Amino acid sequence: MWRGGKILFNNRRSVLDCTIRNLSPGGACLQVESLVGVPATFDLLIDGEHAPRPCRLVWQSDHRAGVEFALAQSHTPEGGDARDAHLQSAPRAGDLIRNELLGLRAALDEAKFGVVLLDAELRAQFINRAFRRMWRLPDSKADSRPAFVALMYHGRDTRAYEIPESELDAYVAERVVEVKAGNPPPRDIRLASGEVLRFQCTALPSGGRVLSYTSVTDIVRHSDELEVLRAALDNVEEGIILLDAQFYAQFINTAARQLAGISPEQAGRKPHFSQLMNDTRLTGTFDLPAADLDTFIAERIAWAKAGDPTPVDVRRADGRIMRAQCAMLPDGGRMLTYTDVTDLVRHADELERLATTDGMTDLYNRRHFLTLAGAEWSRFQRYHRPLTLLLIDLDRLKTINDRFGHAAGDAAMITMAETFRSNRRESDVVARIGGDEFAMLLPETDGAQAQIVAERLRQQLKQRPFTADGVAVSITVSIGLAEATVSMPSVDGLMKAADRALYQAKAAGRDRAVVAAPRQDTPFDMAAE
Incomplete structure (x- = not known):
C-alpha cells in the first residue's frame, strides 16, 4: 500500500512531498520528483503519524530512493556500561540486511x-x-x-x-x-x-x-523479417550476393552459390569478395583463358568497389551468359545480382541477325550493307586507303526460273552466296542487295586487285553447276567493278559507278567483269557544278 509523506531537511526548513512505497519497520522506498539537494540523512514525516522518522539514504535512482530508519537511542543509565549504550544505539545487523533487501526489491520492482x-x-x-x-x-x-x-x-x-x-x-x-x-x-x-x-x-x-x-x-520481429527476406532472396532465380562495407559476403543465396560453385560452408564463412573471385580459378566458372583471368578478376573487383551500375555480361564455361549488376547500399555495402540472360542474348542476337541478313542466302541484306559501306567510306575519306566495290548479277535468272522453277533460281543464288562466303576476307563486306544482285565491298583493295577477285569468283561459279530436274545447270554472272576516288561525293557515287560497269558487262554479252571507267571530274569541277 502506498502512503503520502514529506522529506524534511535543512533543520526541517526544507520540505519535499513524496510517495512512500514498500513501507516496513526498517525502511521504505520513496518516490519523489527530484532528490537534488537532499542530504544523506533527513527526517521523513509519514501521513497519519505525528512524529517524523530519522532516515538514512541507502540507494537512489532518478525518481526513487531506498531509506532505512534510524533506531531510537536509549538514555544510558547513570553509571551504566558505555558499551551497552553503544550497542543499543547502533542498528542491528538483521535490520541492516533487511533494509538492504528492501532496497534491492525496490530496485527490481522498477x-x-x-x-x-x-x-x-x-x-x-x-x-x-x-x-x-x-x-x-x-x-x-x-x-x-x-x-x-x-x-x-x-x-x-x-x-x-x-x-x-x-x-x-x-x-x-x-x-x-x-x-x-x-x-x-x-x-x-x-x-x-x-x-x-x-x-x-x-x-x-x-x-x-x-x-x-x-x-x-x-x-x-526484425530477426523474423530478416529470415523472411533471406528466405525470399534464397528462392529467387537470380543470384544475389550482399556485401558489407568491407566487401565481406554477408549473404549468398542458393542461385549465386550454384552459379559460382560455392558450398554452403564457404558461404557461411562470409568470405571477402576478392576471395570469391579468386576461387573461380579453381571452379573454372568463366569461359576465359588462364592468361586473362587475372585481368578479369581485377576488373570485377574494381567494378564492385566503384559501385558501377552498368550491367556486365559474362560467359560461363558451360556456355551460359550471366548479366552481373552492382547496386550501392546505404550502409556502404553492395548488392550484386547475377541473372541468366542466355536466352535473352540469343534472342537478341537472332533478332539482330534477322534484321541484318538476307533470309535465303544468310548474307547481309541491303540495309545493313549500306550501313557498313558508309562506315568504310568514312574511313576511305580520312585515310585515302584503296576501296573497291563489285556488283554481281546472276545471268538469265528469268530463264532458269521459267525452265526449272523458282526453286532452281533460289538454288543458284544460294550457290553464289556460298562461293562468295568461301572467298571473302574478314574485312570484306558481302551482301545480297536485291533480287539476283549481290555486292562485295573490298577494303584495302585497288582496282587491279579487285579484277583478280572478280575473275576468280566468275570462274569458280562456272565450275559449280547445280542440278535441276536431273539437268546440270551452270552459273554465269556479270560483274561491275568500281574503285573509290576522291572525286566521288559519297558511297552512292561508288555504287553508281559499279552499276554502270555492270550494265556494260550485261550489254557486252554477260558472263564477264567490267571495270568502271574513271570519270574526268575533279573535286574542283564538281564543286563548280
Whole structure:
C-alpha cells in the first residue's frame, strides 16, 4: 500500500512531498520528483503519524530512493556500561540486511524486465511489477507466494501462450523440469499478444532460482523479417550476393552459390569478395583463358568497389551468359545480382541477325550493307586507303526460273552466296542487295586487285553447276567493278559507278567483269557544278 509523506531537511526548513512505497519497520522506498539537494540523512514525516522518522539514504535512482530508519537511542543509565549504550544505539545487523533487501526489491520492482525470485522449493518469494504486467498476474496472487508451476498454469489459464491447447500441459511440465534442473539455455517465449519474452533461469547457491523475462519483441520481429527476406532472396532465380562495407559476403543465396560453385560452408564463412573471385580459378566458372583471368578478376573487383551500375555480361564455361549488376547500399555495402540472360542474348542476337541478313542466302541484306559501306567510306575519306566495290548479277535468272522453277533460281543464288562466303576476307563486306544482285565491298583493295577477285569468283561459279530436274545447270554472272576516288561525293557515287560497269558487262554479252571507267571530274569541277 502506498502512503503520502514529506522529506524534511535543512533543520526541517526544507520540505519535499513524496510517495512512500514498500513501507516496513526498517525502511521504505520513496518516490519523489527530484532528490537534488537532499542530504544523506533527513527526517521523513509519514501521513497519519505525528512524529517524523530519522532516515538514512541507502540507494537512489532518478525518481526513487531506498531509506532505512534510524533506531531510537536509549538514555544510558547513570553509571551504566558505555558499551551497552553503544550497542543499543547502533542498528542491528538483521535490520541492516533487511533494509538492504528492501532496497534491492525496490530496485527490481522498477526494472523494465520481469523478475521472479524462487526459493529452493520453487515457490515465489518475490515477483516484480514488470512480470505481473507481462502475465496479467493479480497482486493478490503474486503476493501469495505461488509455486512456479502455479505461475505456469496461470499463463495457461489466461491463454497467454501461443501454443495449441493440446500441447499446453506438456509444455508446462517441460518448463518446470528445466527450472528444477537449473541454468537451462535462454528461451524465447511467444505470447498470444504477439509479445516475445526471452526467459533466463539462474540457479542460486541457496538452491533457489532467479527467473528473468526480457521483452525482445522488436529484436525477434526484425530477426523474423530478416529470415523472411533471406528466405525470399534464397528462392529467387537470380543470384544475389550482399556485401558489407568491407566487401565481406554477408549473404549468398542458393542461385549465386550454384552459379559460382560455392558450398554452403564457404558461404557461411562470409568470405571477402576478392576471395570469391579468386576461387573461380579453381571452379573454372568463366569461359576465359588462364592468361586473362587475372585481368578479369581485377576488373570485377574494381567494378564492385566503384559501385558501377552498368550491367556486365559474362560467359560461363558451360556456355551460359550471366548479366552481373552492382547496386550501392546505404550502409556502404553492395548488392550484386547475377541473372541468366542466355536466352535473352540469343534472342537478341537472332533478332539482330534477322534484321541484318538476307533470309535465303544468310548474307547481309541491303540495309545493313549500306550501313557498313558508309562506315568504310568514312574511313576511305580520312585515310585515302584503296576501296573497291563489285556488283554481281546472276545471268538469265528469268530463264532458269521459267525452265526449272523458282526453286532452281533460289538454288543458284544460294550457290553464289556460298562461293562468295568461301572467298571473302574478314574485312570484306558481302551482301545480297536485291533480287539476283549481290555486292562485295573490298577494303584495302585497288582496282587491279579487285579484277583478280572478280575473275576468280566468275570462274569458280562456272565450275559449280547445280542440278535441276536431273539437268546440270551452270552459273554465269556479270560483274561491275568500281574503285573509290576522291572525286566521288559519297558511297552512292561508288555504287553508281559499279552499276554502270555492270550494265556494260550485261550489254557486252554477260558472263564477264567490267571495270568502271574513271570519270574526268575533279573535286574542283564538281564543286563548280
